[in-house]
Amino acid sequence: MKNKLTLILLLAAFCVVKAQQHQEYITPADPAVQQKLGQWQDLKFGLFMHWGPYSEWGVVESWSICPEDEGWTQRKGPYSADYNTYVKAYENLQTTFNPTHFDPDKWVKAAKDAGMKYVVFTTKHHDGFCMFDTKQTDYKVTSPKTPFSTNAKSNVANEVFSAFRKENFMIGAYFSKPDWHSPYYWWPYFPPKDRNVNYDPAKYPERWQQFKDYTYNQLQELMTGYGKIDILWMDGGWVRPLKKEDSVLAHEMGSKFNQDIDMPKIAKMARANQPGLIMVDRAVPGAYENYTTPEQQIPAAPIDHPWETCMTMGNSWSYVPGDNYKSSQQIVQLLVKIVSRGGNLLMNIGPGPDGDWDPEAYKRLADIGKWIKINGEGIYASKAIAPYSDGNIFFTQTANGNNEYAFLLGGDKGLALPGVVSIKTGNVKKAKQLTLLGVKQKLKWKQVADVINVTIPAGLQSNSGLQYAAAFKIVY
Structure with missing residues (x-):
């Protein structure tokens, strides 16, 4: 069938x-x-x-x-x-x-x-x-x-x-x-x-x-x-x-x-x-x-x-x-x-x-x-933005272009956050702020050209409370 x-x-x-x-x-x-x-x-x-x-x-x-x-x-x-x-x-x-x-x-x-x-x-x-x-x-x-x-x-x-x-x-x-x-x-x-x-x-x-x-x-x-x-x-x-x-x-x-x-x-x-x-x-x-x-x-x-x-x-x-x-x-x-x-x-x-x-x-x-x-x-009222996706990370942006979202998709065993998440945004503009939606803890991150490397603390890697896809919000 x-x-x-x-x-x-x-x-x-x-x-x-x-x-x-x-x-x-x-x-x-x-x-x-x-x-x-x-x-x-x-x-x-x-x-x-x-x-x-x-x-x-x-x-x-x-x-x-x-x-x-x-x-x-x-x-x-x-x-x-x-x-x-x-x-x-x-x-x-x-x-x-x-x-x-x-x-x-x-x-x-x-x-x-x-x-x-x-x-x-x-x-x-x-x-x-x-x-x-x-x-x-x-x-x-x-x-x-x-x-x-x-x-x-x-x-x-x-x-x-x-x-x-x-x-x-x-x-x-x-x-x-x-x-x-x-x-x-x-x-x-x-x-x-x-x-x-x-x-x-x-x-x-x-x-x-x-x-x-x-x-x-x-x-x-x-x-x-x-x-x-x-x-x-x-x-x-x-x-x-x-x-x-x-x-x-x-x-x-x-x-x-x-x-x-x-x-x-x-x-x-x-x-x-x-x-x-x-x-x-x-x-x-x-x-x-x-x-x-x-x-x-x-x-x-x-x-x-x-x-x-x-x-x-x-x-x-x-x-x-x-x-x-x-x-x-x-x-x-x-x-x-x-x-x-x-x-x-x-x-x-x-x-x-x-x-x-x-x-x-x-x-x-x-x-x-x-x-x-x-x-x-x-998700809502968002627009597509190049490069649209990079591996298992998918991008959206707000209509005014000020905020960008990078969604990290979970795998076959669910959502596991690695020690470092590399987000290749395709945007060389300097980011002002980065947060992980649903998580209050501040994250350390560093931007080099169009790549933002986010460090995920060990405790957060195994116990983020997030499911299916994690969204990193990037403010420019």
């Missing part, structure tokens, strides 16, 4: 990189969008959640109903032998979905204590099941067919957004452009062949227009009925205008059709209702991809535009029983590395069928929170 997941992640990252090679980043023209992008970049750490009835089976979100022979689309379980039987059983999960332990306030507290500052929630994934009260389909959490519809918190997306907004989180709505439940995308007249629309939109323009209207109407609902939305995070990059220069991407994703859903019209409506809205038309470079989203990877060097690594806390995006969660040290060090390259980390946790997270997720967030309370000043 782990090898298959690795293959998935590598392929997804490859597709994103390929997509971004076709066109340079376009800076948003709207000053309100530019301002919000700057605010978002300062937040650094966000929460992602993939959730739907698929959590009842503990399977990959949506992809098992996609008729592609890939590692992440494999069907499992008693219905897997026949595709049509499987899809019917999968869609029937709606009739048993009843996450009665759903308590977004509990999530907010854990995420806030961990230092997370924004949230992106899946309002609809590729399977088309809506976690909000859309009027466009009955395939939704608030439908009478869904047991949870009788719960006062049944409009899940609204509950999540409201709870996080109260604690000043920036709010992001994930929305899948493809919809494998919609008869306007996968027309029942034809069998689906892959992830793409199963008919030629140019040959059947009226049906494609129905899909465009369906998509527009759902997005309009989200932009008008769910309070202040800061980010519209759209997935499914194969749903896009098919241009000549996109032939490589089209071949990789099996798309031979122009799947233009009229993003200019969507953007105009969305920003009329949500001024300054950040739009992420993922893997479709251009005016509507305001920041890019490398998946499950950290760029080797800083990117010259806003970006965010989206990454799972476990192995899977959706809930899987007994998933293997990354250690607290791994997550902290991922955050440090990403921020040192000028990016944000969007960390995914998949809620289970009962409406709660795995206890391991809460443990990780609590650990991260203890670390961030000591070291957060070197």
Whole structure:
């Protein structure tokens, strides 16, 4: 399973990189969008959640109903032998979905204590099941067919957004452009062949227009009925205008059709209702991809535009029983590395069928929170600074450039401070002060050119009380 997941992640990252090679980043023209992008970049750490009835089976979100022979689309379980039987059983999960332990306030507290500052929630994934009260389909959490519809918190997306907004989180709505439940995308007249629309939109323009209207109407609902939305995070990059220069991407994703859903019209409506809205038309470079989203990877060097690594806390995006969660040290060090390259980390946790997270997720967030309370000043509102890293030391700086932070990462056996820490800052400017965050004891240090050698007392080496990564604050 782990090898298959690795293959998935590598392929997804490859597709994103390929997509971004076709066109340079376009800076948003709207000053309100530019301002919000700057605010978002300062937040650094966000929460992602993939959730739907698929959590009842503990399977990959949506992809098992996609008729592609890939590692992440494999069907499992008693219905897997026949595709049509499987899809019917999968869609029937709606009739048993009843996450009665759903308590977004509990999530907010854990995420806030961990230092997370924004949230992106899946309002609809590729399977088309809506976690909000859309009027466009009955395939939704608030439908009478869904047991949870009788719960006062049944409009899940609204509950999540409201709870996080109260604690000043920036709010992001994930929305899948493809919809494998919609008869306007996968027309029942034809069998689906892959992830793409199963008919030629140019040959059947009226049906494609129905899909465009369906998509527009759902997005309009989200932009008008769910309070202040800061980010519209759209997935499914194969749903896009098919241009000549996109032939490589089209071949990789099996798309031979122009799947233009009229993003200019969507953007105009969305920003009329949500001024300054950040739009992420993922893997479709251009005016509507305001920041890019490398998946499950950290760029080797800083990117010259806003970006965010989206990454799972476990192995899977959706809930899987007994998933293997990354250690607290791994997550902290991922955050440090990403921020040192000028990016944000969007960390995914998949809620289970009962409406709660795995206890391991809460443990990780609590650990991260203890670390961030000591070291957060070197993370939030920081900027990348050359040389970005030197060995196991990673650098950030404050916006005014007066303070620099050198994060020394722990190893396989945890964080051990050596007798001397050599910090090659790349800055020949004379430092005025050096401290170790979380430690009151003054340290002896000496600067020669762009290298600062810090002497660590023996007692501090073995008993610093620090974990995962130690941050040296250098004041110029």
